[in-house]
Amino acid sequence: MGYTINTKRLILIIAVLAVALLQASSASPSSSELEAASSLGVVYADGRPPEDVPLYELEKGNEALFISTYDVARMFRATKFWSPGSRKLVLRIDGVRYLFTIDTRVVMVGDEPALMHIPVRYRDGQVMIPLEFISDILSSRLREGIELDWKRLLLTIGSPQYNVNDISFEDDESGSKAVITMTDELLYHVDSDTPGLLRIKIYGGKLNPLKFTINETHGLFNRVRAEQTESDSYLFFDVRRTVRRFKVTMEPVSPESGSLEENRVSSSNASSAVTSSSAEGEGQSESGSKGLRRLVIFLEKGTLPEIPEADFAGRKMVEITEGTGGLRNREIKRVVIDPGHGGIDKCKVSPSGIMEKDVNLAVAFMLADRLHSELGVDVVLTRKTDVLIPLEKRAEMANEAGADLFISIHCNGWFHPEAGGFETFFLAPPRTKDEERLARDENASIKYENPLMKGNDLDEVDFILWDMVQNEYINESSDFAELVQRELSARLEIRNRGVKQAGLKVLKGLKMPAVLVEMAFLSNPEEEKLLMNDNFRENVVEGIVEAIRKFQNRYAASR
Numbered sequence: 318m319g320y321t322i323n324t325k326r327l328i329l330i331i332a333v334l335a336v337a338l339l340q341a342s343s344a345s346p347s348s349s350e351l352e353a354a355s356s357l358g359v360v361y362a363d364g365r366p367p368e369d370v371p372l373y374e375l376e377k378g379n380e381a382l383f384i385s386t387y388d389v390a391r392m393f394r395a396t397k398f399w400s401p402g403s404r405k406l407v408l409r410i411d412g413v414r415y416l417f418t419i420d421t422r423v424v425m426v427g428d429e430p431a432l433m434h435i436p437v438r439y440r441d442g443q444v445m446i447p448l449e450f451i452s453d454i455l456s457s458r459l460r461e462g463i464e465l466d467w468k469r470l471l472l473t474i475g476s477p478q479y480n481v482n483d484i485s486f487e488d489d490e491s492g493s494k495a496v497i498t499m500t501d502e503l504l505y506h507v508d509s510d511t512p513g514l515l516r517i518k519i520y521g522g523k524l525n526p527l528k529f530t531i532n533e534t535h536g537l538f539n540r541v542r543a544e545q546t547e548s549d550s551y552l553f554f555d556v557r558r559t560v561r562r563f564k565v566t567m568e569p570v571s572p573e574s575g576s577l578e579e580n581r582v583s584s585s586n587a588s589s590a591v592t593s594s595s596a597e598g599e600g601q602s603e604s605g606s607k608g609l610r611r612l613v614i615f616l617e618k619g620t621l622p623e624i625p626e627a628d629f630a631g632r633k634m635v636e637i638t639e640g641t642g643g644l645r646n647r648e649i650k651r652v653v654i655d656p657g658h659g660g661i662d663k664c665k666v667s668p669s670g671i672m673e674k675d676v677n678l679a680v681a682f683m684l685a686d687r688l689h690s691e692l693g694v695d696v697v698l699t700r701k702t703d704v705l706i707p708l709e710k711r712a713e714m715a716n717e718a719g720a721d722l723f724i725s726i727h728c729n730g731w732f733h734p735e736a737g738g739f740e741t742f743f744l745a746p747p748r749t750k751d752e753e754r755l756a757r758d759e760n761a762s763i764k765y766e767n768p769l770m771k772g773n774d775l776d777e778v779d780f781i782l783w784d785m786v787q788n789e790y791i792n793e794s795s796d797f798a799e800l801v802q803r804e805l806s807a808r809l810e811i812r813n814r815g816v817k818q819a820g821l822k823v824l825k826g827l828k829m830p831a832v833l834v835e836m837a838f839l840s841n842p843e844e845e846k847l848l849m850n851d852n853f854r855e856n857v858v859e860g861i862v863e864a865i866r867k868f869q870n871r872y873a874a875s876r
């Protein structure tokens with residue numbers, strides 16, 4: 318009996334092995350035949366996630382790239398019909414019929430023939446068409462625009478409204494440049510705190526991250542990486558360790574001059590600074606064509622040898638500054654704390670009846686105490702009781718006090734109870750719907766001051782006539798806003814909504830760096846509890862105190 322079982326087992330094992338071998342032998346030739354030669358990065362404007370689509374080289378000695386019609390059909394939402402008998406395939410895209418015949422170079426577009434350089438092929442059960450079909454035949458017949466970048470093998474389907482468009486590199490004896498072209502005047506923030514890394518945030522930027530992902534070395538630039546959030550773009554430059562000094566400038570692109578050197582450099586930045594070309598005066602912004610700008614990141618060729626990891630870890634790059642432009646000698650001696658709203662202006666009221674104006678005032682008192690005792694600075698409060706102080710009056714008070722810093726304290730709110738987190742604003746024209754919404758809410762105080770004013774007038778006042786006075790302080794304001802947000806994020810366990818720019822009326826007309834902090838959402842039941850919690854309030858206050866300490870040190874160190 319034992320004998321027969323063993324035989325059965327043996328037969329079973331042999332059978333399993335045989336099946337496995339058969340599968341392996343049938344799989345290997347086709348998989349080697351259809352190995353992708355490279356891939357096409359595809360970015361969709363309609364919100365579909367980007368993807369990598371395999372490309373094939375099907376002919377020996379010919380580097381022509383083919384793409385499977387399965388992928389083409391999915392990418393362009395086409396209907397596909399395959400007729401094996403006649404070896405013909407039909408794709409219907411945007412209402413146009415494309416008829417392919419295997420081993421033929423002719424594509425019938427409707428009733429019109431179009432000719433490709435290479436014939437359509439059939440491999441491993443798939444109809445393969447040359448990539449040139451997309452760029453040469455399909456692109457001109459689509460309703461939505463497409464762009465095929467052959468060098469980077471990157472296809473963009475649809476036209477997303479990018480305003481940060483391209484990157485190129487230049488290299489000479491003095492150093493290396495990365496040149497980023499933009500179709501808009503955008504503010505940016507440079508962070509060189511991490512050795513070997515330059516991080517540039519572009520407020521309100523929209524870019525295609527695949528286009529800004531560069532893995533080859535260009536001079537002193539090792540690699541470039543990009544991220545796109547719902548409101549801002551981030552560029553990360555991994556640079557050579559020999560680089561000691563860098564410079565970031567925004568310059569207009571003048572149509573008459575082709576080279577960078579002929580353009581005027583429109584700004585000189587402080588380290589970790591933000592600038593906008595509009596901040597540099599009228600003449601400069603008019604010299605550019607239709608808001609076209611170049612953001613130039615220059616890395617100076619250093620004579621420093623490569624240094625060991627341990628030494629490198631503490632070495633930051635320094636920004637090359639020219640003259641005194643951009644960098645002010647700033648000592649923080651007096652801070653104005655502005656508890657938002659007050660009196661009949663309650664602003665946000667939580668479902669359980671907690672009022673924003675009260676939370677703002679309580680936190681402002683705590684902040685005033687700690688600023689005075691820990692940093693020894695003078696503190697001026699724009700209100701100490703539950704009264705309505707007009708927004709202009711608050712700015713006036715701060716200017717008259719000769720304050721060095723202005724911090725407005727607020728709570729956020731939204732229709733959906735799930736919305737939450739903390740965010741910090743500095744004054745600049747709003748870029749996103751969310752920023753406009755916030756500006757409208759926080760500016761609404763004005764309607765209590767002047768009941769005859771209509772809602773629409775507010776928009777006009779706040780979004781068009783934003784004050785040029787604050788422009789001077791954009792660099793420092795956004796620098797400070799980034800510090801506040803970073804310190805808060807180290808202490809608060811709610812969502813980090815980031816630094817934003819907004820046309821906030823309370824920040825207008827101020828002759829000092831100014832930010833507005835939205836601590837949390839009163840409309841969110843969890844965060845409402847936090848806003849009433851002393852621990853949470855302490856953490857907010859500590860974060861702001863720490864940010865002021867760092868801000869002070871940064872500017873003191875640069876003198």
Ligand SMILES: [Zn+2]
Binds near residue numbers: 728
């Ligand atoms: Zn508020």
